[in-house]
Amino acid sequence: MTAIHAEGLRKSYGEKSVLDGIDLRIPEASVFALLGPNGAGKTTTVQILSTLIGADAGEARVGGYDVVRQADDVRRSIGVTGQFAAVDGLLTAEENLLLMADLHHLSRGEGRRRAADLLERFDLTQEAKKAASTFSGGMRRKLDLAMTLVGEPRIIFLDEPTTGLDPRSRRTVWELVRGLVEDLGITIFLTTQYLEEADQLADRIAVLHGGRIVAEGTAEELKRRIPGSHIRLRFADERRLDAAARVFEVAQRDPENLALQVPGDGTPATVRAVLDLLEAAAVEAESLTVHTPDLDDVFLALTETQKTATV
């Protein structure tokens, strides 16, 4: 079943068009990452899908409900964790969760049971009685996520869930999010600026740029869309660079850095072939590095072409 389905979403603020026709189809129990630079419209998309603001045009269904005509049903099916945590620092972790249980009209017993379950799932049982103001950024994020889950949503929107967290805390949040999908079958709609996050977490990734989705697919599919890996050779001076450039005719010169980029994968056989050719031509390289494209390259390539196309 499709958890989130959108067609032709448009949104402008005054003269400024933010979303210029966005289509989405996100299967249940999967992680979808919406990737884009600052101001691309990620939060705007989340706001439309979570019924906080209306689109100017287009349609969206979330959890099977129309975001305009059945906004209450949508709200009952989703949880939203915003760019800024909703945790109340004066309350303890447990009190924050019980407050959410009250907001969802759960009975006292049911509220306590869910709070205890979530504290355990998020490894916060030790901190249950401590004021949230004493928590580190990572613990606050975990508590924020736990609070989102009190209402047992089927779909969760996470707007930049790990911005500002150190690599270890980021990894912890990733594991928790993965667990939600695998154990509970929850669908995750995630926005992020971290390509590694999308790579690690998402089943499918969409790149938002210039108001449109400029690419969509798995991390592997996206990586395959851009020029492949290469071997980078650096030389001590221009004379050696020129000599090497004559050996590798298809290579790309980077004279500023006295470097040469030879297309090819990083297998030992390829690396050996490159070194053999250099040796045969009696050219010595200062260094050799193998470069495999990552999502950063995809992202830069996609947002770059778009930019030059619009100038």
Ligand SMILES: Nc1ncnc2c1ncn2[C@@H]1O[C@H](COP(=O)(O)OP(=O)(O)OP(=O)(O)O)[C@@H](O)[C@H]1O
């Ligand atoms: N209420 C508003 N009024 C006017 N302009 C707005 C409003 N909300 C957002 N915008 C503009 O819409 C564009 C997209 O904003 P949005 O917050 O969706 O971007 P984002 O991709 O979430 O960026 P970030 O990575 O910085 O969070 C920006 O240019 C922003 O200035």
Ligand SMILES: [Mg+2]
């Ligand atoms: Mg945002």
